[in-house]
Amino acid sequence: MNRCKLALLADMHYYSPSLGITGSAYETRSSTDQKCLAESGAIVDAAFHLIGAGDCDAVLLAGDLSNDGEKVSHWEMKEKIDALARKKPVFVVYATHDWCCSEDAARYEGDRVITGDVETMTPAELREFYYEYGVKGCISEFVHPNGSSSYCAKIKDGFRLLGLNDDQNGSGKAGYSPEHLAWILQQIRDAKEAGDEIVAMQHHLIMPCISKLVNGGMLIGDWQEMAETLADAGLEYIFVGHSHMQRTAKLTTAKGNTLYQINLGSICGYPAPYTYFTLDEKRAQMDVMTLKSFTYQGKTLGADFIRDHTLGVVKNLVDNADKGREALTNQLRGYGLDFSTVKVPYGLIRVAVRHLKNDSVKKAASIINFFTLGKGIDKKAAAQCKEEKLITLVYEIFLSVFDGTMHPHAPSTPLYQVMADAASLPRRVCAVLPVKALKKDSVQRTLADIEHTVKELVNPAFNNYHAVFERKTK
Numbered sequence: 145m146n147r148c149k150l151a152l153l154a155d156m157h158y159y160s161p162s163l164g165i166t167g168s169a170y171e172t173r174s175s176t177d178q179k180c181l182a183e184s185g186a187i188v189d190a191a192f193h194l195i196g197a198g199d200c201d202a203v204l205l206a207g208d209l210s211n212d213g214e215k216v217s218h219w220e221m222k223e224k225i226d227a228l229a230r231k232k233p234v235f236v237v238y239a240t241h242d243w244c245c246s247e248d249a250a251r252y253e254g255d256r257v258i259t260g261d262v263e264t265m266t267p268a269e270l271r272e273f274y275y276e277y278g279v280k281g282c283i284s285e286f287v288h289p290n291g292s293s294s295y296c297a298k299i300k301d302g303f304r305l306l307g308l309n310d311d312q313n314g315s316g317k318a319g320y321s322p323e324h325l326a327w328i329l330q331q332i333r334d335a336k337e338a339g340d341e342i343v344a345m346q347h348h349l350i351m352p353c354i355s356k357l358v359n360g361g362m363l364i365g366d367w368q369e370m371a372e373t374l375a376d377a378g379l380e381y382i383f384v385g386h387s388h389m390q391r392t393a394k395l396t397t398a399k400g401n402t403l404y405q406i407n408l409g410s411i412c413g414y415p416a417p418y419t420y421f422t423l424d425e426k427r428a429q430m431d432v433m434t435l436k437s438f439t440y441q442g443k444t445l446g447a448d449f450i451r452d453h454t455l456g457v458v459k460n461l462v463d464n465a466d467k468g469r470e471a472l473t474n475q476l477r478g479y480g481l482d483f484s485t486v487k488v489p490y491g492l493i494r495v496a497v498r499h500l501k502n503d504s505v506k507k508a509a510s511i512i513n514f515f516t517l518g519k520g521i522d523k524k525a526a527a528q529c530k531e532e533k534l535i536t537l538v539y540e541i542f543l544s545v546f547d548g549t550m551h552p553h554a555p556s557t558p559l560y561q562v563m564a565d566a567a568s569l570p571r572r573v574c575a576v577l578p579v580k581a582l583k584k585d586s587v588q589r590t591l592a593d594i595e596h597t598v599k600e601l602v603n604p605a606f607n608n609y610h611a612v613f614e615r616k617t618k
Contacts, residue, residue, distance in 0.1 A: 146301070146302045146303075146424065146425070147422065147423070147424040148201050148202075148299060148300055148302070148303040148341070148422070148423050148424075149199065149200045149201050149420060149421070149422045149423075150200060150201065150202055150203070150204055150299070150343075150420070150421045150422075150423075151195045151198065151200040151202070151203045151204070151232070151418060151419070151420055152203075152204050152206065152345075152383050152406070152408055152418065152419040152420070152421055153191065153195075153203070153204070153205055153206070153408065153411045153418050153419075154205070154206035154207060154208070154347075154383075154384070154385025154386075154408035154409070154410065154411070155179075155206075155207070155208045155385045155386070155388055155408070155409075155410035155411065155412070155413070156184065156188050156205070156208065156209050156210075156221065156410075156411055156412060157179050157181070157184060157208055157209075157210065157211045157212075157241065157410065157412055158184050158185060158188060158209060158210055158211060158217050158220065158221040158224075158412075159181040159182070159184050159185075159210075159211035159214075159217055160185075160214060160216045160217045160220050161182065161185070162216055163214060163216065163217070163250070163251040163252065163262065164251050164252030164253055165181070165182040165252075166252075167252055167253060167254040167255060167256075168254065168255045169252040169253070169254065169255050169256055169257045170182075170252035172474075172477075172478040173250075173252065173257070173478070174453075175456055175457075175460050175475075175478060176457060176460075176475075176478040176479050177457070178388060178410070178413040178414065178453075178454045178457055178546065179388075179410055179412045179413040179454075180412050180413065180449075180450055180453050181211060181412075182440075183412070183438070183440045183445070183449075184211070184412045185220070185224070186438045186439060186440040186445075187411060187412050187416060187435065187438050187450070188221075188224055188411065188412070189224065189438070190435055190437070190438035190439070191411050191416070191418050191435055192224060192227070192228045194418075194433075194435075195228070195232065195418065196227075196228050196231035196232055197231075198420075200232060200420060201232075201233070201299060201300050201303075202232060202233040202234070202235060202299045202300070202305075203228060203232050203233070203234045203235070204234075204235050204236075204305070204345050204383060205225070205234065205235070205236040205237070205277075206237060206345050206346070206347055206383055206384060206385040206408055207236075207237050207238055207239035207241075207242065207346070207347030207385050207386070208238075208239050208240075208241040208242060208347065208385060208386070208410075209221050209225075209236065209238060209242055209274075210241060210242050211241065212241055212244050212246075212248075212249045212250070212264075213241060213242055213243045213244030213245075213249055213264040213265055214244075214249050214262050214263070214264060215262075215263040215264060215265055216263070218242070218265055218270075218273060222273065222274070225274075225277065229276075229277070233299070234277050235277055235278045235297060235299070235305055235307055235345070236274050236277040236278055236307070237278070237294075237307045237308060237309055237345055237346060237347060238267075238270045238274060238292070238309065238347075239309075239310075239311060239347035239348070239385075239386070240311055240347075242265070242270055243264065243265055243266055243267050243270060243292075244264040245311075247264075249262040249264050250262060266290075266291065267288070267290045267291050267292035267309075267311070268290065268291025268292065269291075270292060271287075271291060271292055271293050278295050278297055278305075278307045279293060279295050279297075281297070282295040282296060282297040283295075283296045283297060283298060283304065283331075283334075284296045284327070284330075284331060284334075286323075286324055286327040286328075288309060288311075288312060288321075288324070289312075290311075290312065292309045292311065293309060294306070294307060294308045294309045294324065294327070294328070295307045296331040296334075296335075296342075298340075302339070302340055302341060303340060303341045303342075303343075303423070304331075304335045304340045304341070304342040304343075305342070305343060305344070305345060306328065306331055306332075306342060306343070306344035306345065306379075307344075307345055307346075308320075308328065308344055308345065308346035309346070309347075310346040310347060310348050310364055311347075313364065313365045313366070317364065317365030318347075318348040318363075318364045318365060319348075319364035319365040319366060319367075319370060320364070320370065325370070325373070328374070329373070329377050332374075332377045332378050332379055333377070333378075336378055341423060341425075342378075342379065343379075343380075343381045343382070343383070343421075343423065344374070344379055344381070344382040344383070345382070345383045345384075346364075346382065346383075346384055347384060347385050347386050348362060348363065348364050348384060348386050349362045349363045349364070349367070349384050349386060349387060349405065349407060350363070350364055350367055350370060350371045350374070350382055350384065350403075350405055351363070351367060351368070351371050351393045351395050351403075351405050352393065353387060353389055353391035353392070353393045353405065353407040354389065354391060354545070354597060354600050354601065355593050355596050355597040355600065356593060357590070357593040357594065357596075357597050358545070358597055359387060359389075362386050362387045368395075371395045371403055371405075372395065372397045372398075374403055375395060375396075375397050375401040375402060375403035376397050376399055376401050378401070379403060380402065380403060380404060380428075380613075380615070381403075381404050381406065381421070381423070381428060381613075382403065382404070382405050382406070383405075383406050383408060383419075383421070384405055384406070384407050384408065385407070385408050385410070386407075387407055388409055388410040388413055388546055389407055389409055389545060389546055389548070390407065390408065390409035390415065390417045390419075390432060390546065390547060390548035390608050390609075391407045391548050391604070391606070391608055392404065392405065392406050392407065392430065392548075392606040392608055392611060393405045393407065393606075394606070404428075404613060406419065406421065406430060409546055409547070409548070410546075411435070412450075413450065413453075413454055413546065414450050414451045414453070414454035414455070414543060414546050414547060415434045415447065415450070415451065415543075415546065415547040415550065416434055416435035416447065416450050417432050417433065417434050417435075417547075418432075418433055418434075418435070419431070419432045419433070420432075420433070425615070426614075426615060427612055427613060427614050427615055428612070428613040428615065429611070429612050429613070430610065430611045430612075430613070431609070431610055432548075432608065432609040432610070434447060435447060435450070451543065454543065454546060455539055455542065455543060457542075458538070458539065458542050459539065460475055461475055461476075461479075462497055462500065462501065462535070465493055465494065465497045466494060466497050466498060466501065469488070469490045472488075472490065472493070473488075499511075499534075500534055500535055500538065501534075501535045502535075503533075503534045504529065504530050504531070504532060504533060504534060505526065505529035505530075505532040505533070505534055505537055505559070505562060506526050506527060506529050506530040506532070507534075508534050509521040509523075509526035509529070509562055509566075510526065512566070512569070513526075516569070516573075519572075520565065520566075520569055521562055521565045521566060521569075522561050522562065522565055524558075525558040525559075525561035525562050525565070526558075526562055528558035529558055529559055529562055532559060537559070541601055541602070544601045544602075545601065548604060548608030548609065549600075549601060549602070549603065549604045549608065550609070552602065552603045552604060553602050553603055554603060555603060559602075560602055560603060563598055563599075563602050564595075564598070564599060564602075566598070567594055567595045567597075567598035567599065568595050570591050570594060571588075571591040571592070571594075571595065574587065574591060
């Protein structure tokens with residue numbers, strides 16, 4: 145039986161140390177980022193070493209190869225890809241962080257953030273720079289107006305890849321122009337006529353991987369129409385990055401065709417995932433691995449280092465909110481939020497943060513029940529959560545956004561019941577309030593999305609680490 149095994153990675157965001165990895169400016173930048181920037185090269189090296197020594201047929205890199213399009217980062221990242229390519233065929237697509245669409249690539253010196261003198265690459269330059277990793281020897285290529293391109297390439301006999309650059313759909317959103325879509329559909333038809341399997345890779349999401357509430361801004365334009373069109377054309381699997389969330393999503397059309405989206409987490413952020421995807425004519429299988437350790441500046445660092453760095457994004461905010469107004473203001477500035485000229489009710493924030501840090505889940509539920517006359521949270525379930533710290537739960541939920549809920553809570557558990565009750569509370573409150581605006585479909589959809597989001601983060605619909613996808617008989 146013909147079989148293909150792929151290794152999938154996304155969002156390397158490789159950051160050259162020459163751009164600065166010390167000083168207060170860099171430390172502020174690093175403390176507000178889910179990804180490990182200074183350590184990105186060491187993490188990529190460790191992942192590439194493991195994959196290169198394995199038995200996959202090819203490696204697919206789903207965009208954001210560089211941190212922010214810095215030319216020096218691309219040169220150094222390409223050296224790593226070149227080394228991997230001596231062991232395995234490599235296919236790449238690039239995305240907005242590879243050509244710095246925000247035009248603010250930066251370097252750091254002491255307490256200064258310096259922009260304006262960091263060279264970047266254009267989409268057309270990227271096509272030439274990574275030419276041998278997809279475009280060279282491809283079956284077909286579609287060149288976009290900005291000089292970037294999509295390609296269809298043969299991975300091995302019987303298997304093809306659609307490497308899609310989805311940065312533009314012709315109307316200012318990520319996605320496909322009509323001409324691009326027509327080319328994509330033709331490649332799928334050609335593969336089917338040749339008897340080849342075909343999979344796709346792009347950077348942006350083609351369907352929400354948690355919910356529109358979380359992923360709405362990460363989707364291509366007209367995402368549902370495009371996903372249905374590709375599914376009905378015969379595409380079954382698409383690999384994406386961008387969200388940094390390890391999640392699998394499924395869409396089944398009215399015609400009964402199914403498209404699976406495997407959203408790849410960032411290899412340089414928690415939980416540092418890399419995915420193996422095996423395909424044959426009867427089934428597909430996904431197995432997600434996480435990097436256990438890497439060597440940086442002569443020291444071996446474990447998975448807990450990457451976890452703690454990602455957790456620092458929210459933990460630093462909580463800790464600084466408890467330290468004082470100035471500490472909180474400085475931390476928010478690191479996220480790009482400047483409240484220095486706005487009157488922030490710091491006293492109330494500090495009280496709320498201290499409750500968050502000190503209360504148990506049971507106590508928080510009791511406070512909610514006090515204001516809802518005992519109808520907010522199931523009391524029996526809450527009583528069984530007296531040992532659960534509220535702050536620990538918040539940190540766990542934050543990490544589950546990225547790790548695909550590595551540690552799910554079954555619907556039969558007290559904690560799931562408490563979370564489900566809390567998630568449904570806005571909808572239940574709105575149902576009894578005599579306010580017409582709250583009855584609008586748009587409001588009801590948002591309230592339903594809140595419930596779905598919380599439940600998905602506590603207990604996902606898919607096993608986001610190991611899954612078998614049975615296929616229709618050909």
